[in-house]
Every structure is written in C-alpha cells, then in structure tokens.
Amino acid sequence: MTLQFESGDLVIRDGAGTLKFSSAENLFTVTDFVDSRVVGAVSLPSRTATATSTAAAYINTSTDYFIANVNAAADIVFGMVQAGPAGSGTDNSRINTRWRQVNGTNIYTWWATAVQGQPAVDRNFASSLGLFTFYITSGQLYMRDRLIMRAYAPTSGSRNAVVPAFTMNFRLYCGTFI
Numbered sequence: 001m002t003l004q005f006e007s008g009d010l011v012i013r014d015g016a017g018t019l020k021f022s023s024a025e026n027l028f029t030v031t032d033f034v035d036s037r038v039v040g041a042v043s044l045p046s047r048t049a050t051a052t053s054t055a056a057a058y059i060n061t062s063t064d065y066f067i068a069n070v071n072a073a074a075d076i077v078f079g080m081v082q083a084g085p086a087g088s089g090t091d092n093s094r095i096n097t098r099w100r101q102v103n104g105t106n107i108y109t110w111w112a113t114a115v116q117g118q119p120a121v122d123r124n125f126a127s128s129l130g131l132f133t134f135y136i137t138s139g140q141l142y143m144r145d146r147l148i149m150r151a152y153a154p155t156s157g158s159r160n161a162v163v164p165a166f167t168m169n170f171r172l173y174c175g176t177f178i
Contacts, residue, residue, distance in 0.1 A: 026177040031071035034079075034141055036169040039068045042143050046165040049128075051151035052158050059128075059149040064142045070174045072139035078103040079134075079172035085164075102170070105133045128163050134172060141174060 001020070002013050012021040036042075042065045049057035081102045100106070108130040128149040135142055151161035 028076065028175055029178050030173045030175040031074045032068075032141075032174040034068050034070065034170070034172045034174060036171070041170070042067065042145075042168040044145060044166055044168065047128075047147060047149065047163045049149040049151040049161045050158055051153045051161075053154055053156050056153045057149075057151040057161070059147060062144060062146045064144050067134075067141040067143055067170075067172075070136060070139055070141050073176050074136050074139070074141075074174040075176050077134040077136060077141065077172055077174050079170060081106070081132075082169040083108065084167050084169060099171075102134060102172070105131050107131055128161060130163070132168070134170075136174060141172070143168065143170075 001015070004011055004013075006022075007024075009022055009024040011019065011023075014020055047059065047061075049059045051057040079102055080099045082097055082099045084097050109128065128147060130148075131146040133144045133146075135144065147163065149161050149163065151159050153159070
C-alpha cells in the first residue's frame with residue numbers, strides 16, 4: 001500500500017496500483033453529536049380529531065421543534081430515535097420503544113384501535129399518519145413533525161381519533177461532506 005497526495009487529495013493505492021481510498025470522494029465529517037440525554041427530548045402533545053354524525057374530522061398540521069445549536073457548516077443529520085410514553089399514567093402502552101435509525105423522513109402511525117367509539121369491524125385502517133424529519137438550517141437543528149389525522153363520521157353522536165402524547169429521544173450526528 002502506498003500513501004500519497006494527488007492533486008491535493010490523500011490517496012491510498014494497493015501494490016497493484018488499484019485505488020483503495022481517495023479523500024476526493026467527499027468524506028462525512030461529524031461536527032456535532034446531539035443527544036437527548038443532554039439537550040432534552042422532544043415532547044409531542046396529545047392530538048385529537050373529533051368527528052360528528054354530520055361531518056368527518058381532519059387534521060393536517062406541521063410543527064417545527066428546536067433541538068440545539070450546531071456547527072454552521074453542518075447540513076446532514078443521521079442517527080437513532082426512540083419514541084416513548086410522555087410522563088406517567090398516559091395511555092400509550094402500544095408505543096414501540098425500540099431505537100430506530102433515522103435519516104430523511106420517517107413515519108409513525110396510529111391505528112383505529114386508538115379511535116374512541118370506533119366499532120370493532122372498522123378498525124382496519126390507520127387513523128393518523130405522522131412524518132418526522134430532522135433538519136439543519138443556519139446552524140440550528142430542528143425536528144419537523146407533520147401529522148395527518150382523520151376520524152370517520154359515526155351514524156350518531158361523535159367519534160375521536162387520538163394520538164397520545166409521546167416523547168422522542170434521539171442520538172444524532174450532524175455534519176457535512178467535505
């Protein structure tokens with residue numbers, strides 16, 4: 001193996017001259033490690049869509065949550081997230097608390113089993129679709145939560161589709177390709 005510089009780039013070639021590494025391939029450089037144990041988790045409130053016998057209910061919201069200041073050169077975020085119950089005594093025992101990889105836009109759903117007053121035969125649909133994205137702008141790290149909910153109109157009375165409050169823990173790497 002030979003280590004050399006070619007046109008200002010660090011290059012490593014094997015004994016046969018085959019390129020094994022070149023810094024011209026834009027290496028990812030971590031500028032910040034952002035951990036919810038240090039800066040705090042993002043808490044998402046409970047949300048409810050209430051339908052009446054005359055109209056279905058729809059919610060379509062987008063909320064940005066500030067997380068931390070990061071290096072101004074950072075423009076990429078990746079890492080791990082974990083959803084968990086918010087506080088004590090909340091009814092979100094079905095939250096899957098495993099850590100998951102996060103980059104790009106990620107999806108979470110709440111099924112009609114969480115819809116109060118929903119007949120058992122109508123529980124095979126998603127009552128809400130949530131999308132969250134971590135992004136950096138002007139040296140600030142944010143999480144954007146987009147929620148789309150629907151509660152179908154009952155034949156009488158009202159029906160609620162509920163997304164319970166939950167907390168997003170995270171361990172994120174922020175950086176840029178150089």
